[in-house]
Amino acid sequence: MGGHEYDRPFLYFERAGNIMAEQGKNLYAIECKKITKTFGQVVANDEIDLNVRYGEILALLGENGSGKTTLMNMLSGIYHPDSGQIFIGGKEVKINSPVDAMNLGIGMIHQHFKLVEAFPAMDNIILGTQGKKEKNKVTSEKIKAISQTYGLEIEPEKYVCEMSVSEKQTVEILKVLYKGAEILILDEPTAVLTPQETERLFQILRKMKEKGCAIIIITHKLQEVLAISDRVTILRKGKSIDTVETSSCDAQKLTELMVGRPVSLEIERPIMENRETILKVVDLTVNKSDGSKAIDDISFDIRKGEILGVAGVAGSGQKELCEAIAGLLPASKGAVLFNKENLLGKTPSEIIEKGVSMSFVPEDRLGMGLVASMGMTDNMLLKSYQKGKGPFISRKPARELADSLIKKLGIVTPGTETPVRLLSGGNVQKVLLGREIESSPSVLITAYPVRGLDINSSYTVYDLLNEQKKKNVAVMYIGEDLDVLLELSDRIMVLCHGKITGIVDAAKTTKEEIGMMMTGENRSEDKEKEAQA
Amino acid sequence: MEILIKFLVAAVGAGTPLLFGTVGEILTEKTGHLNLGVEGMMSIGACVGFMVGYYTDNFALAILASAAAGAFSALIYAVLTVTFMANQNVTGLTLTIFGIGFANFIGIFILNKTPEGTLKLPENITAAMRGISISGLSELPVVGELLFSYSPFVYIGIIIACISAWYLNHTKAGLNLKAVGENPGAADAAGIKVTSVKYRNIILGGAICGIGGVYCSMIINGGVWISNNVGGLGWIAVALVIFANWQPAYAILGSFVFGALRVLKYYIPQSVLPFPIAFYDMLPFLITALVLVISSMRKSGRINLPAALGLNYFREER
Numbered sequence: 114m115g116g117h118e119y120d121r122p123f124l125y126f127e128r129a130g131n132i133m134a135e136q137g138k139n140l141y142a143i144e145c146k147k148i149t150k151t152f153g154q155v156v157a158n159d160e161i162d163l164n165v166r167y168g169e170i171l172a173l174l175g176e177n178g179s180g181k182t183t184l185m186n187m188l189s190g191i192y193h194p195d196s197g198q199i200f201i202g203g204k205e206v207k208i209n210s211p212v213d214a215m216n217l218g219i220g221m222i223h224q225h226f227k228l229v230e231a232f233p234a235m236d237n238i239i240l241g242t243q244g245k246k247e248k249n250k251v252t253s254e255k256i257k258a259i260s261q262t263y264g265l266e267i268e269p270e271k272y273v274c275e276m277s278v279s280e281k282q283t284v285e286i287l288k289v290l291y292k293g294a295e296i297l298i299l300d301e302p303t304a305v306l307t308p309q310e311t312e313r314l315f316q317i318l319r320k321m322k323e324k325g326c327a328i329i330i331i332t333h334k335l336q337e338v339l340a341i342s343d344r345v346t347i348l349r350k351g352k353s354i355d356t357v358e359t360s361s362c363d364a365q366k367l368t369e370l371m372v373g374r375p376v377s378l379e380i381e382r383p384i385m386e387n388r389e390t391i392l393k394v395v396d397l398t399v400n401k402s403d404g405s406k407a408i409d410d411i412s413f414d415i416r417k418g419e420i421l422g423v424a425g426v427a428g429s430g431q432k433e434l435c436e437a438i439a440g441l442l443p444a445s446k447g448a449v450l451f452n453k454e455n456l457l458g459k460t461p462s463e464i465i466e467k468g469v470s471m472s473f474v475p476e477d478r479l480g481m482g483l484v485a486s487m488g489m490t491d492n493m494l495l496k497s498y499q500k501g502k503g504p505f506i507s508r509k510p511a512r513e514l515a516d517s518l519i520k521k522l523g524i525v526t527p528g529t530e531t532p533v534r535l536l537s538g539g540n541v542q543k544v545l546l547g548r549e550i551e552s553s554p555s556v557l558i559t560a561y562p563v564r565g566l567d568i569n570s571s572y573t574v575y576d577l578l579n580e581q582k583k584k585n586v587a588v589m590y591i592g593e594d595l596d597v598l599l600e601l602s603d604r605i606m607v608l609c610h611g612k613i614t615g616i617v618d619a620a621k622t623t624k625e626e627i628g629m630m631m632t633g634e635n636r637s638e639d640k641e642k643e644a645q646a
Numbered sequence: 647m648e649i650l651i652k653f654l655v656a657a658v659g660a661g662t663p664l665l666f667g668t669v670g671e672i673l674t675e676k677t678g679h680l681n682l683g684v685e686g687m688m689s690i691g692a693c694v695g696f697m698v699g700y701y702t703d704n705f706a707l708a709i710l711a712s713a714a715a716g717a718f719s720a721l722i723y724a725v726l727t728v729t730f731m732a733n734q735n736v737t738g739l740t741l742t743i744f745g746i747g748f749a750n751f752i753g754i755f756i757l758n759k760t761p762e763g764t765l766k767l768p769e770n771i772t773a774a775m776r777g778i779s780i781s782g783l784s785e786l787p788v789v790g791e792l793l794f795s796y797s798p799f800v801y802i803g804i805i806i807a808c809i810s811a812w813y814l815n816h817t818k819a820g821l822n823l824k825a826v827g828e829n830p831g832a833a834d835a836a837g838i839k840v841t842s843v844k845y846r847n848i849i850l851g852g853a854i855c856g857i858g859g860v861y862c863s864m865i866i867n868g869g870v871w872i873s874n875n876v877g878g879l880g881w882i883a884v885a886l887v888i889f890a891n892w893q894p895a896y897a898i899l900g901s902f903v904f905g906a907l908r909v910l911k912y913y914i915p916q917s918v919l920p921f922p923i924a925f926y927d928m929l930p931f932l933i934t935a936l937v938l939v940i941s942s943m944r945k946s947g948r949i950n951l952p953a954a955l956g957l958n959y960f961r962e963e964r
């Protein structure tokens with residue numbers, strides 16, 4: 114790193130080590146004492162205690178709304194705590210802005226990347242640094258030097274809008290390292306990565322740990338907590354419940370601490386008899402608006418009473434596939450046969466009438482399917498009002514449907530007329546999925562239904578899907594979490610750049626194999642077969 | 647040939663207020679704030695600058711006053727949209743209505759106090775505004791007239807546009823500004839003081855618009871005050887920002903092209919093209935509409951539209 118580190122305002126490991134030797138092992142990189150933060154009536158953080166040492170990885174675990182992100186936003190200067198103390202390297206500090214946090218050596222990598230898409234990586238990395246603008250070459254050299262130290266790979270001149278998710282994350286990490294951060298906070302960094310990319314990220318984090326950085330990682334995924342962290346702090350409903358050594362824990366115990374009661378982590382996979390093909394996709398090709406192929410000549414089928422899992426890195430064509438089947442996007446080639454009848458060319462409402470239902474949960478969760486500012490009743494009406502006769506709308510059946518969904522799925526809402534945007538993410542997703550299921554479809558396409566949901570809500574969704582499967586509905590489940598895909602699906606189809614790289618039996622495959630296929634390698638067995646043929 | 651040179655010179659003169667308005671609005675829009683009050687800021691600058699010139703007979707003071715007035719009116723906009731997060735479109739439109747009304751009101755108020763019944767700038771200041779003459783250069787054939795014969799305003803405008811281009815593309819402050827307009831959340835997380843960047847550049851943009859305004863009141867009508875002297879130029883400037891693809895350097899070209907359109911009617915004899923005068927008056931607005939249509943259809947190439955344009959930023963939004 115050259116002379117770069119001397120510019121840094123804060124301790125490096127060597128220095129930290131010296132102080133540690135003097136003061137014993139009591140020196141924490143960050144120590145929070147009784148942090149409280151309220152938003153209006155809601156107490157997001159209630160007297161939270163948390164600490165991390167230099168050269169340690171702490172995992173922060175908690176359900177949705179347990180206050181993890183709020184707490185981290187206070188450490189990075191975005192929110193201000195109402196009360197409580199924060200110590201950095203043993204000294205009490207007030208973090209009033211992101212600049213303060215940066216000067217204290219705290220770098221946060223947000224769940225939603227904070228990058229300027231229209232800038233190259235380099236400009237994003239130097240953004241906010243003080244002093245005169247250096248020649249691009251000098252900056253580029255510095256960036257390369259840092260990336261070598263930590264084993265990162267980057268092209269400084271590449272525009273962010275042309276980057277993959279994993280590359281963007283690398284830029285985020287470099288951004289904080291360039292500014293001299295030695296306390297890193299990562300908010301759900303693996304949510305958008307493939308298993309291979311996740312492993313690479315973990316290697317980078319371990320290297321940082323070796324170099325003396327203090328790292329806090331927020332994640333929902335228990336396997337990852339167990340794989341990477343030294344200690345785990347568990348939050349529940351805004352309170353810090355416990356901090357435990359990772360080595361003394363397993364997934365079951367962590368879940369119990371997080372949820373507050375024993376929860377079964379098994380996902381059942383009922384096996385249905387006589388699975389006949391109901392939807393057959395043949396040689397489907399869908400173009401993007403810029404002319405490139407989003408879906409490239411794919412063929413597969415979905416059978417009654419099975420869940421077909423779809424794996425793939427975000428943006429591999431999942432969205433376009435859903436939209437093409439639902440009739441929202443025109444296909445340039447191929448056919449979608451539903452009971453031997455081609456659906457292509459039919460309008461979305463005709464397709465819905467046939468019994469093909471789609472629920473797509475986009476990144477912002479509300480974007481497709483629900484109208485955020487309308488209540489549950491009106492959102493139920495969206496799908497049924499055309500069936501009514503005459504110019505007037507009968508709201509009563511829709512209200513009854515909404516009421517029954519609230520009871521059945523345990524949706525937490527003040528009432529059926531409350532705008533859905535005011536509900537928490539999990540409840541919004543239940544509303545969407547519930548409505549789709551209520552139309553008793555014969556094919557249910559659902560994309561990312563558990564996106565951003567905590568364990569409890571996720572399991573409710575899995576149960577809902579299994580229930581549909583038992584009713585002989587064909588379910589296509591597009592998901593992110595491979596562990597879940599493996600347990601829930603009957604077969605898994607892997608997409609990569611709009612092509613199918615393999616369709617495998619979920620009971621017989623492994624996570625690694627799926628991960629390989631997600632990055633474009635065809636299934637090894639297929640190759641063997643080809644070799645034999 | 648001679649008439650062509652005269653036409654080009656007139657085009658540059660007519661394009662100059664547009665240049666100020668466009669560059670000012672580019673800086674404003676790069677913060678992510680769409681200020682539709684350009685017409686209003688120019689009107690306020692026109693009025694205050696003219697009156698200061700009228701009473702002090704000092705050219706430099708008049709320009710400074712117009713810039714200060716433009717900056718102040720932009721400050722009103724900034725307080726409302728940045729701090730109080732008011733709707734940017736409504737605020738901008740209101741500023742336009744207020745600015746025109748303010749300028750006309752003050753104009754008539756002072757006009758009524760003069761014994762002659764007209765407001766005419768004193769001799770000293772009109773002399774300062776006239777075309778420059780550099781011995782040895784201004785006498786050159788063609789080049790002299792095309793390059794070295796304009797009012798100081800023209801050169802000030804081009805210099806401001808060039809400095810703005812350099813500021814946006816080659817300085818850290820410019821990088822910070824662009825980041826704020828593209829993704830204020832990212833800029834904030836990177837430690838850039840988003841509010842301060844927005845205020846500074848919106849006010850700077852307003853000041854530049856104000857100078858454009860004083861050109862309208864002092865030069866276009868030969869130093870005589872008339873009401874509504876900005877006359878819609880502010881609106882053309884807003885459209886020119888898109889035409890210039892948010893780049894001050896292109897703004898120079900764009901404003902002179904539109905200046906040419908505005909003076910076209912004086913240089914095409916009725917015998918050649920028998921269009922009514924009203925057609926030429928309409929032409930810049932027609933082309934503006936066409937530019938907007940074409941630029942929204944254009945897909946290829948890097949469009950510099952700031953991604954967060956029109957969106958107010960609130961850090962703690964959940």
